[in-house]
Amino acid sequence: xxxxxxxxxxxxxxxDVKEIGAPASKMEGIKAHWELSKAVxxxxxxxxxxxxxxxxxxxxxxxxPNITFTDSTFAVDTAGLGYNFFGxxxxxxxxxxxxxxxxxxxxxxxxxxxxxKLNGPIRPVDNLRLTKEIHKTCKTxxxxxxxxxxxxxxx
Numbered sequence: 488x489x490x491x492x493x494x495x496x497x498x499x500x501x502x503d504v505k506e507i508g509a510p511a512s513k514m515e516g517i518k519a520h521w522e523l524s525k526a527v528x529x530x531x532x533x534x535x536x537x538x539x540x541x542x543x544x545x546x547x548x549x550x551x552p553n554i555t556f557t558d559s560t561f562a563v564d565t566a567g568l569g570y571n572f573f574g575x576x577x578x579x580x581x582x583x584x585x586x587x588x589x590x591x592x593x594x595x596x597x598x599x600x601x602x603x604k605l606n607g608p609i610r611p612v613d614n615l616r617l618t619k620e621i622h623k624t625c626k627t628x629x630x631x632x633x634x635x636x637x638x639x640x641x642x
């Protein structure tokens with residue numbers, strides 16, 4: 488009887504291992520046409536990190552900010568938009584780490600490169616979440632003063 492009890496106890500502790508499959512391709516996750524669905528401006532100097540929803544500013548235009556990614560290039564349609572988060576209408580882009588990206592570096596044609604933070608996974612089922620940090624130099628020291636938290640949906 489003791490042997491049966493021990494056998495049942497050991498059998499009950501065995502956990503089933505489930506296969507989660509291969510990791511989703513980050514390249515396949517980002518290659519798409521994206522349209523802005525959320526925009527929040529954050530005051531980084533405020534003690535409470537005050538935030539303002541600025542999505543309404545963009546919905547008053549003829550179209551929302553958008554971006555299209557291919558394997559290594561991006562294109563933005565900026566006609567009628569008051570602000571372009573991507574520094575130009577076309578250019579090159581690259582992940583900081585192709586397997587586990589946390590940043591995207593953009594190099595607009597004819598302009599300087601800049602980096603946006605990637606705020607979540609970038610699988611084919613996810614929205615694109617980016618943060619654009621705004622820094623100002625005060626007494627030769629760069630200070631983070633504001634950020635834009637952006638969310639784009641796949642179109």
